[in-house]
Amino acid sequence: MVSTLVSLGLGALVLSFIVALYGAAAAVYGEVKKKSHWVESARNSMLLTFPLLTISISMLIVLLLNNNFEVAYVSSVTSTSMPAYLKITALWGGQPGSLLFWSWLMSIFASVMTLRDWSRDREFLPWVILVALVTLAVFLLLVIFFENPFARLWVMPSGLVEDHVFGPAGAVLYTPTNGGGLNPLLRHPGMIIHPPMQYLGFVSFLVPYAYAIAALVTGRTDARWITISRKWTLWAWLFLSLGLVLGMRWAYDVLGWGGYWGWDPSENAALLPWLAATPFLHSVMIQEKRGMFKRWNMILVILTYNLMIFGTFMIRSGLLSSVHAFAQSAIGPILFALIAANLVVSVSLLSKRWKSLDTPTRMVSWLSREGFFLLNNLVFVAILVIVLLGVLFPLITESTGAIGDAFPSVADIFSGQKVTVGPDWYERATGPLWAALIFLMGVCPLSAWRVSTAKSLGRNIWKPTAVSFVIPIWLVITGMENVWAVMAFWMVALVISVTIYEFYKGALARSRKPNGKNFVVELGNLIVRNRRRYGGYMIHFGIVLMALGVVGIEMFQTETQATISVGEEMELGDYSVRYDNLAVFDTDDNRNVARAEVSVFKEGEFLEELNPRRDYYYESRQPVTIPGVRSSMEDDLYVLLVDWEEISVTSATFKLYHNPLVSWLWTGSIVLIVGTAVAAWPEKEKELAVAPARAAQKLSS
């Protein structure tokens, strides 16, 4: 039975690899020889990879659910005590399974992409298929030859147990009685959804990248590739953002450091593509509206896609170690080769089309919308470069040690010592740039396209700006002394008031029209009929709410740690926490749980009981600290059980964090999701429906 499942899974996997290679070759051959049936065959190959990989992944899920521990991957990520839902999520709990999952998602996206009506963009088709299938083939290559999830455990003639896809001569299959179980840190609900979201974000950016390459190859460098891939880009951005937010929530709930973002290399690897994708989202609007930034858009989409592969390379190759990273693996060189090949091809094509990507349209006004967009783009890229520097710097210092070894006179400069680049550096280096972005978010929506003067911008902006000043004035009156915090809150207030003002103005204008309905109805109509614009404003709104949470925790977080006896209290700000009890017990799923009971008081008034705990997983011999959190929109009290007196449990050590406003971070992320869904919601391709009327109008005029 197990052999059949393994054979089916492996067979479908290998077949999908062959089909991907064939499809890529057929697409090129069909295009070069102008034989459309070959291109059609390539398209069918693309579609075939999805059912094949579905068979493969289904077999792996069955093996995981059935505790077939002779499969090395199953024994490494599951155990008999794990519930069924965790066994399914164990699919992406280790390198081989997650790579297969990634490939499967890629096949879905590529298939959906090829199913659209290509009649208007036939010339793009072979190249889009080529990019998608080559990328898929590389990932399948990694899965089959380096990280095969169907490899089984064998007792070698030497007595050692090794994992091989096919049994070596003289080896006998080995079936352990139990597996090692999923990494305890990955058993959190946030971590169950976080990786799929992250992968979806990574994979879906394949679509705009494939269209961009197709546009470069065919020389059709107008805005068509952007128009077709616009929705994909928005959804990809949403998935990327969701992946980041879920990762933050996971860190907050599981890692037990009282924060949500530690500037860890893996977090940064996920942030880097987001930092390239966000300016891309903005600058494509300029190409669509004004025909400008064609080159820049190409650069950004190439950068975004390659940063995704780069992030994958960093986390999965073992190059950088992190609490999130996978173990060291041999897949690094292949991924590095993929990045190198992508860059060489993309940059060559870009340089070939460089002239045709020029535009006669020029920037007219410094204060125009496109001017602010350019500024926004450059700030994003500056943050990207700085974060990339921080990620790579430990490798740079270590590798340049060779210079110091070769030339002793400069050994002090190039010491070869590995360094750590921690949160303080990142926050200092990027903080002012994040603030600049928030400020731009406030000003940019009120500037006009093409021509905008200081006078016209001032006329548009003075009302919301005046309203926004209420917040800093109130903060100063109530005694806030931190100047930076007052400025940060003012910027948040500015964006909120500008966004509300935009909605108000739009709805009011509609309701005052002769056939206009009441304000509330027109507010709804405004959003429905201008989804992209007002969805964008909702995203801005979500981002600044998140910024509110970031300012709260970064500037006002306080903490304390103490050992107290039962009945004693410890204090932090207005809060006090009383230690009531601690129970230590074993659970059915092979955990030893130490669970404290503490009562939380604010200014002497009882609020609620919290249960911070420490879970020790016997199978993986790993502890996980789960905080007790008292959460409100004003602040969070985050209680960690650090230590306790064995047996008598009469005293225990607790660490308390007071995290003001952090709930706004999570609230803002929900608004961001809603906003992106509004902006990206699929609608009938507008062009064909409205074009005749617009073109007829144009002709008549």
Place this chain on the structure above:
Amino acid sequence: MKRTNAGILLALVVVVLLGAVSTTPALAQDPVPTPSVDEINAIAKRMYCPVCENIPLDVCATEACEQWRAMIGEKLALGWTEDEIFDYFVLLYGDRVLSEPPRTGINWLIYILPTIFVLIGIFVIVRGFLLWNKPLESLAVDRAEPVESDYISQMEEELKKRN
């Protein structure tokens, strides 16, 4: 010879007296108070142990990190300053124990480069605007160019074919 011995004796007396003078205030000082856990954590927050990479020392739950925190407590109790404690751990385990690269040698790059990147960005913006900015009178020419011209011309072609 006698004069020499007397000289040595005198010197010894001076040294002892000087030593007494110099140590008297130290002896008169209060002993360094036992550091609180929060004081230890404030220092540990800016350190990383080489084993538990990317987990700050103040929150790392491993036994080794607990021992490091205890060592920080001991050093603080002996009156060591924050910098002396950092130097001690760097000497033993290397620069990587600090949450930021020390400002020496090639490490200076990480403190200088962000500013340089931002300056380059400002230069690009200013240059871009200067290149792109056109006098307002040329707007008439720009306005003549239809927005989405490729798209409209394509649609016009299609309409003509239909007619």
